[in-house]
Amino acid sequence: MSFLSQTLARVKPSPTIAVSNLAMDLKAQGRDVISLGAGEPDFDTPENIRAAGIRAIEEGKTRYTAVDGIPELKQAICAKFKRDNGLDYTPKQVTVGTGGKQVLYNALMATLNHDDEVIIPAPYWVSYPDIVLLAGGIPVFVEATLENDFKITPDQLEKAITRNTKWFLFNSPSNPTGAGYSWDELKALTDVLMRHPHVWVLTDDMYEHLAYDDFKFCTPAQVEPRLYDRTLTVNGVSKAYAMTGWRIGYAAGPETLIAAIRKVQSQSTSNPCSISQWAAVEALNGPQDFIAPNNVMFARRRDLVVGMLNEIDGITCPTPEGAFYVYPFISGLIGKTTPKGVTITNDEVFATELLNDTGVAVVFGAAFGLSPAFRISYATSDDQLQEACSRIQGFCAALT
Numbered sequence: 001m002s003f004l005s006q007t008l009a010r011v012k013p014s015p016t017i018a019v020s021n022l023a024m025d026l027k028a029q030g031r032d033v034i035s036l037g038a039g040e041p042d043f044d045t046p047e048n049i050r051a052a053g054i055r056a057i058e059e060g061k062t063r064y065t066a067v068d069g070i071p072e073l074k075q076a077i078c079a080k081f082k083r084d085n086g087l088d089y090t091p092k093q094v095t096v097g098t099g100g101k102q103v104l105y106n107a108l109m110a111t112l113n114h115d116d117e118v119i120i121p122a123p124y125w126v127s128y129p130d131i132v133l134l135a136g137g138i139p140v141f142v143e144a145t146l147e148n149d150f151k152i153t154p155d156q157l158e159k160a161i162t163r164n165t166k167w168f169l170f171n172s173p174s175n176p177t178g179a180g181y182s183w184d185e186l187k188a189l190t191d192v193l194m195r196h197p198h199v200w201v202l203t204d205d206m207y208e209h210l211a212y213d214d215f216k217f218c219t220p221a222q223v224e225p226r227l228y229d230r231t232l233t234v235n236g237v238s239k240a241y242a243m244t245g246w247r248i249g250y251a252a253g254p255e256t257l258i259a260a261i262r263k264v265q266s267q268s269t270s271n272p273c274s275i276s277q278w279a280a281v282e283a284l285n286g287p288q289d290f291i292a293p294n295n296v297m298f299a300r301r302r303d304l305v306v307g308m309l310n311e312i313d314g315i316t317c318p319t320p321e322g323a324f325y326v327y328p329f330i331s332g333l334i335g336k337t338t339p340k341g342v343t344i345t346n347d348e349v350f351a352t353e354l355l356n357d358t359g360v361a362v363v364f365g366a367a368f369g370l371s372p373a374f375r376i377s378y379a380t381s382d383d384q385l386q387e388a389c390s391r392i393q394g395f396c397a398a399l400t
């Protein structure tokens, strides 16, 4: 009998972290590495938010707090949902956790029984399937194809639903593709869900504020108010406010579900960091005016990367609506050979050879459940992106 639990055997370590580690090893060996693997903004937490954290320390707000968040933060979250999404929640319907990841983890732990199914559009954020498996459930994948702009259709959703479906896990704009569902596209999905009252909606709105051009973010409970009673809307401050290290995520939904989530949290981590909670109050209540200029910058970087990748024969890279990722498809490169004699049989080989030959670190598509592709995070400087894309161009041009 293994000392480690059987539950753990069901999950794999994060492939995105594996890529970062490999890139760091190469850097340590003195290689010139450009890492396009990280899923975080490259700018610092805004000054007013940092100051709120410092103030919290100086004012001694350093003790345990209520398990799932201080009242001031819950109030700020309710105000945010009203302001940005037109959704009415009371503080009792709100939970705060140590990052969006913990909130998702708690929600699945609190609700999944053996054989419960969770529908996950693929490509997906790497943690979804593994959290579902850890919680004892079964991930059911629905392919969001390149041809359909990385979005699933109502028909696909309808076909994936069974009597065992507990959750539909939705993420727009998406990690890893950046694809964002318009109001009409989302409404078509919620129409399907209205026909299946046993299915709940777990929506991960982490990239809400990272939306470009004329794309307008919307969330399921807003698009179909009749889903309000069976929707958990998850969000957080990590991405839009450059607060990945502060570890604050939150969700709103029915009170009974929120109480169940609180129970899981009370027996694991207890409250999220008190200082970070006060910083998050400032993030949500304070000025939001830095978001728009940041988005102009992100959209420019997106266009730079998409433009340079689409110049490559064998690569197709759609222009996404949001987040800070692109997901180029490399079907035209599969079967080709590098000058060293390595045949590109799949996207993992592509990413490995690209890193070895050029020092550019990207994450291979199989990690996200849709191949052959790779993910680039463009949350890095224009110069680095330009250099990385020229290296990718050179690498691909040398394939025969």
Ligand SMILES: Cc1ncc(COP(=O)(O)O)c(C=O)c1O
Binding pocket: 039, 098, 099, 100, 101, 102, 125, 171, 174, 175, 204, 206, 236, 237, 238, 244, 247, 248, 249
């Ligand atoms: C889609 C998605 N959801 C949730 C998270 C988790 O965010 P947090 O850092 O708040 O745990 C991430 C982080 O990469 C993400 O990409």
